[in-house]
Amino acid sequence: MPALSLTELQRRVEGVNGLPSLPAVLLPVLNQLSGHTDDIDLHKTVELVSHDSSLTSQVLHMANSPLFGMQQRIESLRGAALALGVRRLRDIVTSCCLMQVSPRGGEMDAASLWEHSLACALVTRNLARRLGYPDIERAYLAGLVHDLGILVNMILIPKEFAQAYKKAAAEHRPLRDVEQEVLGLSHDITGDLLATHWHLFDYLSEVMRRHHDVEHATEDPMLVALVCIADQLCRTSDLGYGYTEEISFSIEQEPAWNIVTEHSSHARELDLVCFTLEIEAYVNEVRGLVSVLFRV
Ligand SMILES: [Fe+2]
Ligand SMILES: [Fe+2]
Numbered sequence: 001m002p003a004l005s006l007t008e009l010q011r012r013v014e015g016v017n018g019l020p021s022l023p024a025v026l027l028p029v030l031n032q033l034s035g036h037t038d039d040i041d042l043h044k045t046v047e048l049v050s051h052d053s054s055l056t057s058q059v060l061h062m063a064n065s066p067l068f069g070m071q072q073r074i075e076s077l078r079g080a081a082l083a084l085g086v087r088r089l090r091d092i093v094t095s096c097c098l099m100q101v102s103p104r105g106g107e108m109d110a111a112s113l114w115e116h117s118l119a120c121a122l123v124t125r126n127l128a129r130r131l132g133y134p135d136i137e138r139a140y141l142a143g144l145v146h147d148l149g150i151l152v153n154m155i156l157i158p159k160e161f162a163q164a165y166k167k168a169a170a171e172h173r174p175l176r177d178v179e180q181e182v183l184g185l186s187h188d189i190t191g192d193l194l195a196t197h198w199h200l201f202d203y204l205s206e207v208m209r210r211h212h213d214v215e216h217a218t219e220d221p222m223l224v225a226l227v228c229i230a231d232q233l234c235r236t237s238d239l240g241y242g243y244t245e246e247i248s249f250s251i252e253q254e255p256a257w258n259i260v261t262e263h264s265s266h267a268r269e270l271d272l273v274c275f276t277l278e279i280e281a282y283v284n285e286v287r288g289l290v291s292v293l294f295r296v
Pocket of ligand 2: 116120146147231
């Protein structure tokens with residue numbers, strides 16, 4: 001198959017039948033919740049979400065998941081905002097909005113992508129908290145969106161991407177390597193196109209572009225490194241792309257870990273074996289949650 005040119009893909013991104021637009025409620029919610037906590041109008045945020053009943057129902061399902069650590073049942077959006085805090089509510093709303101942009105019926109099941117992305121968001125946030133990264137909700141968002149380029153490939157080049165995915169799954173190899181081989185470009189490049197198209201924050205577009213190439217990150221290298229580690233931990237803990245990868249991964253050998261140790265004095269205190277075991281405990285919860293969200 002001839003390699004796709006970036007110019008051709010760019011043309012498809014901007015075409016009429018190109019990428020879906022950013023879910024309508026997402027931009028105002030992100031803007032509303034991107035300021036300081038004191039400036040956030042809780043009522044307005046809740047109102048924005050409540051216009052969409054399916055979204056509201058998804059948000060409540062997610063807010064009640066043990067993954068978000070709530071002890072009491074949450075019955076309303078307002079209750080969710082009060083119990084979880086507005087920033088965590090933003091994480092949940094963003095997760096549910098993005099999951100609505102899911103192509104059906106391709107070679108790769110969109111649910112697998114969201115299981116991986118959600119797991120990666122939770123692991124990145126957890127790592128960020130333990131390593132003293134200053135904005136753990138930013139870490140969650142970064143983990144959530146890092147592989148959106150895969151969604152772009154599923155939508156814009158479905159046949160070509162299906163071939164790459166099939167080959168990667170059959171050979172148990174990292175998807176990005178096989179995309180590069182079969183398509184001539186990979187989801188980190190197409191993710192960058194989407195970030196520009198959706199006018200996402202610079203730190204998110206850098207994560208989408210550089211999570212397999214951490215040494216070239218300049219905007220927020222620590223964040224990109226955290227996502228890179230979370231990505232690999234999830235892929236080796238059965239929260240990958242719907243197939244098992246035969247990859248050998250040792251955190252201490254990773255360039256991303258060097259960046260983390262340069263930026264965090266807590267890195268050497270992290271018990272990596274225990275941390276990996278904790279991720280394995282997420283597997284069933286994440287799968288259950290994504291399958292419920294896909295049915296709502
Ligand atoms: Fe990736
Ligand atoms: Fe990933």
